[in-house]
Amino acid sequence: MRLALSLFASLLTLPACGGGGSGPSGTDGGAPDAEVADDGGTELRDGGADARVDVDAGPPPLRDCEGDYVVRTRAELEALYGCRTIGGSLTVDGLPGPDLGALSTLEEVGGDLAIRDAEITTLTHLAGLTRVGGDLALEDDEELGDLEGLGALARIGGTLSITSMRDLETLAGLGPVTTLAALRVEENGALADLAGLAGLTNVEGDVLVAGHLALTSLDGLDDLASVGGDLNLIRDWALSDLGALAAIEEVEGRLTVDRAPELASLEGLSALERVGGALTFSQVDALASLAGLSALASYGGLQVSDAPALTSLDGLPAASALDFVLLEDAPELDDLGALAGLESISGNLTLARLPRVSDLAPFADLAQVLGDLILDDLAVVDLSGLGSLAGTVRSLQLRRLPALRSVAGLGAVSSFGELLVESNDLLEDLAELPPVTTAWRIRVAFNPSMTDLGGLGSVTRTQDLSIEGNPLLAGLGGLEGIGVVGNDLELVANAALRDLDPLAALSRVGRDLRVEGNVALPMCAVDALVARVDVGGDVTASGNTGTGSCD
Known part of the structure; x- marks a missing residue:
């Protein structure tokens, strides 16, 4: 303790914190410059007079320090000794350890407080801090094990962000904060729970808890009742219990649980009444x-x-309208009954890689799908259950449906943006398609039993038409009505195709015409097509080696 009495009076008259190396940018005068003395004290320089402050000597005269501060050295830190408030933001970035002793007088930060990549082991010198007006961010402070020292902090005006804290085992020590603008807790390898957040009742924006190896529960969020944005629980590999969310009644945005392989139950969500966005449960x-x-x-x-143990959707409440439905990669799921009563989907309906789903009856009331309707790797034999569907479907995709024998049951759909029928082993024809007049893209490919394209007879115009890899397709019956293909026409590798007669009405292909690898098709049939059709792009014709007559 080497503060000279003769200098004490001059320190009492120091002006409020201002410019200088560690002071606020864009200001001048105010806080004195700081240098570390040989014995660990701090040299304060003001108008050429040197003074040395020993932080352990006791509290200096308190002052309000205006502006924003960036602290990277001990000297810059100790220059803030005596600041009761900081009017702007304080960023501590890459500070050598071991503590923040010079901030022991700090009570308020008007803007953001960020402590990043610091070698500190304790926050105890922030025991007087009661308010942060903006965000509080703790990031990459790898040696900090807890938040002891923040117990008086009752107000955080912005986001609380705690990320990449290697040794942080608990949030214990955080003060009684009840409301946050947003909460982000991410990539804290040793964190086991969220106990220090007890008392938090409302988050106005998003909540993200993500990237933890040791987090087994969300204990600490027990009082949280509402989330004004999204609630995202992502890559919390050991999370097995949502019981701490039992007070949540509303999530204004999306609720996402993603990559939580140990989670066996949603019982902790029993009070949840409304989710404004989507429910997502993945991996x-x-x-x-x-x-x-x-x-x-x-x-x-x-x-x-990616829900390998899921057998049904029981527990899901009934809904008459949804933005989208995506069910995929659930090999044991065989019951979609919880979706009964659904009448409208404004986006996509995707059922993919659900090999035990054999019944679409739960969709009996579904009258509208404004996006894509994708059925991929199901056990359905037809499309019964979709009989109420009407209007326009942006894309109908029937792919890898090994038991599908008929497209019967598809209601009164009047047009498709796209019709994709691909890799359906037993499907022989499209005869039961509703009489659509418009399908802007048609692709029928790799259906080993397909013999007839009947069902497309009412289509008069399409932008792209691709018929490929259907080995039993001997003719193009069903395409008689098509007069114009706006972009590309492809007839490729249909081994039994013998003639192109059903394309007699075709007058124009806007871009490329490709006829290749149809080994039963005589080349003269291709030449005749090319001779009478206006092709706007390239013509590719090869491997059509049939010996039939073109008379």
Whole structure:
């Protein structure tokens, strides 16, 4: 303690913090420059007079320090000794350890407080801090094990962000904060729970808890009742319990649980009444049902994917309208009954890689799909269950449906943006398609039993037409009505195709014409087509080696 009495009076008259190396940018005068003395004190320089402050000597005269501060050295830190408030933001970046002793007088930060990549082991010298007006960010402070020292902090005006804290085991020590603009807790390898957030009742924006190896529960969020944005639980590999979310009644945005392989139950969501966005459960290996959503009255959309233990959607509340439905990669799922009563989907309906789903009856009331309707790797034999569907479907995709024998049951659809029928082993024809007049892209490919394109007879115009790899397709019956293909026409590798007679009405192909590898098709039939059709781009014709007559 080497503060000279003769200098004490001059220190009492120091002006409020201002410019200088560690002071606020864009200001001048105010806080004195700082240098570290040989014995660890701080040299304060003002108008050429040197003074040395020993931080352990006791509190200096308190002052309000205006502006923003960036602190990277101990000298810059100790120059803030005596600041009761900082009017702007304070960023501590890459500071050598071991502590923040010079901030022991700090009570308020008007803007953001960020402590990044610091070698500190404790926050105890922030025990007097009661308010941060903006964001509080702790990031890459790898030696910090807890938040002891922030117990007086009752107000954070912005986002609380705690990320990449290698040794942080607990959030214990954080003060009684009840409301946050947003919460981000991410990539803290040793963190086991969120206990220090007890008392938090409302987050106005998004909540993100992500990237943890040791986090087994969300204990600490027990009082959280509402989330004004999205609630995202992502890559929390050991998370097995959502019980701490039992007070949540509303999530204004999306609710996402992604890559939580140990989570077996949604029981902790029993108070949840509304989700404004989509429900997403992805890569949830242990989840066997959606039970636990008993209070949920409305939600915007549904995604369930990579759920190998899921057998049904029981527990999902009924909905008459959704933004989208995506169910994929759930090999044991065989019951979609919870979707009964659904009448409208404003986006896509995707059912993919659900090999035990053999019945589309739960969609009996579905009258509208404004996006894509994708059925991929199901056990359905026809499209019964979609009989109420009407109007325009942007894309109908029937892919890899090994039991599909008929497209019967598809209601009164009047047009498709795209019709894709691909790799359906038993499908022989399209005869039961509704009489659509418009399909802007048609692709029928790799259907080993396909013999007839009947069902497309009412289509008069398309932008792209591709018929490929259908080995039993001997003719193009069903395409008689097509007069114009706006872009590309492809007839490729249809081994039994013998003639092009059904294309008699075709007058124009806007871009490229490709006829290749149809080994039963005589080349003279291709030449005749090329001779009478206006082709706007390139013509590719080869491998059509049939010996039939073109008379």
